[in-house]
Amino acid sequence: MIRRPRRAVPAALVAVAVLAGAVVVAVSAVQLMLDRPPLVDYDAVASALHGTHWNEWPVAVAGGVVGLLGLALVLAAVLPGRPVVLPLATPEGVEADAGATRRGLRASLHDAVAAVDGVAAARVRLRPRKVAVRVRTNRARDEGLAEAVRDAVERRLDQIDFAVRPRPRVRVRSAR
Known part of the structure; x- marks a missing residue:
């Protein structure tokens, strides 16, 4: 019997990030339904992303950061931690x-x-x-x-x- 630690910190970080994204989208959607200017302007974001090419450095940096974050989360989930018991x-x-x-x-x-x-x-x-x-x-x-x-x-x-x-x-x- 070797009880391993729970992965609460990585799970909480992912949950907070997803919650923050969902809150921003929900607030923007409600503001659009009330005919108010949205918190995040969809047209501005879409035009900025449409004008960005795959070979530009911001895309490479963002992809590298997201890839490293994903790799860290996968390793935290797969590798065993120190035994608690x-x-x-x-x-x-x-x-x-x-x-x-x-x-x-x-x-x-x-x-x-x-x-x-x-x-x-x-x-x-x-x-x-x-x-x-x-x-x-x-x-x-x-x-x-x-x-x-x-x-x-x-x-x-x-x-x-x-x-x-x-x-x-x-x-x-x-x-x-």
Whole structure:
């Protein structure tokens, strides 16, 4: 069970663009029905487009922009995003789907790192198959701190028991 993120942002952008176009057309149509000057003059737009040739640079630029936008939307729809839920290990013979959210895992690992003596600040980042931990300490000497943080992270990962266990990577930076 690996739940992937929804593609809400690209879908919302496309929906807003289509809605804006529909509103402009509807307002222009209502203004024409009321014998008022339209928001967008159809005759002016049609004559400008009729006078434009396919080999002119505005057409090429507009086509390139629309093509790149379409390609970006197709890639956003097809390529998988980062998993929202990471699968947990299940014993053999047991059919169960269980998982932990990335946010929950990050918070749990941050709590484990923050409990280590000598850690002033910590940042936990989840990568595919890796956990990157950056630690800042106020100690003048940071010998042994990286190993203590790595042990704390590994203990927490052992408690959680993921189907694919990420490898921890720890970097310590001394403030002095």
